[in-house]
Amino acid sequence: MFPSRSLLVASLLNLAAAIPSELQNVLKNTHGGSEYGLASTTSSMPRNSKGLTFDGSTLQIPVHSHNDYWRDIPFYTGLSRGCVSTEADVWLYNGTLYVGHDESSLTEERTFESLYVKPMLEVLERQNPRTPFVTSPTNNGVFDTDTSQTMYFFVDLKTSGPKTLEAVTAALQPLREKGYLTALKSNKTITHGPITVIGTGNTPLNLIGPVADRDIFFDAPLHALNQPEYAGVTSLISPIASTSFKRAVGALNSSDYNAILSEEQLDSLRSQIRTAKKRGIGARYWETPYYPIWARNAVWRTLLQEGVALLNADDLDAVSEYF
DSSP, rough: OOOOOOSOOOTTTTTOOSOOGGGGGGOOTTTTTSSOOTTTTGGOOOSSOOOOEEEETTTOOOEEETTGGGGGTTTHHEEEEEEEEEEEEEETTTTTTOOOOOOOOOOOBBBBBBIIIIIHHHHHHHHHHTTTTSSSSSOOOOOOOTOOOEEEEEEEEEEEEHHHHHHHHHHHHHHHHOOOEEEEETTTTTESSEEEEEEETTTOGGTTTTTSSEEEEEEEEEGGSSSSSTOOOOOTOOEEEEEEEHTOOOOOTTTTTSSSSOHHHHHHHHHHHHHHHTOOOOEEEEEEOOSSSSHHHHHHHHHHHHSOOOOOOOSSHHHHOOO
């Protein structure tokens, strides 16, 4: 008999105090790899354990887990908070995709496959079990509370765009084979899947936009959608468009609690979101303020009121409590 389906969580036994207690229920080193944990705690983490339990109580929230690979437990931490979007910065070296913010943070264990592809596959396999009670194939997403909710997966290409994109496409094959990727067919029909891959960073638009049959999309620059080179970008190319909040909106009026954004800034924000929505594109702003707390929360509130698709967050504890 199968336990109730949901995001994967399990106790991290004997974990050092450096990892917050709430993360100790995320997983028990889900696929036995050595890539999880900080250097000071890796040695104390259990190895080769596949004991997993499920918890169906987590509700999804419209949050992007920014720089997700920095977390003690990439992918699963955001999932445990209900984030519907995650992110991996990838570097191609000698045919392997490594994950990290810069070259100095790369290790042999922390690969695109080990930190993201395998965990996603494992979660989705458990969300779509083959049992006597399943009379037809399912294509459930990672959340029990809404199995149709896709997980946005931003893949930030740090090395050569064309070559790295080719490697990412190949690395996604296990998810593709299972039908877990949102896909475009004949440049007109989108089949929504549990994972929606969005290329950003050095991802070349000319290798995404013109391709009629694909399962990788493009992170268009939200602030530049009105420029001629992005005139043809719609949700078929870019389901989410992103930009720097600082660049697109400007500095905050941090001295006025009641008017943190000027009317001019609000007009700019609304114009960008409106332009995106007309093309069926969701909006995301990164580089939003994180301090002072009241300013951060005021910006979050404003962005949600104005209709962004995703809040960009580094502090997942804070943003999950906000909801």
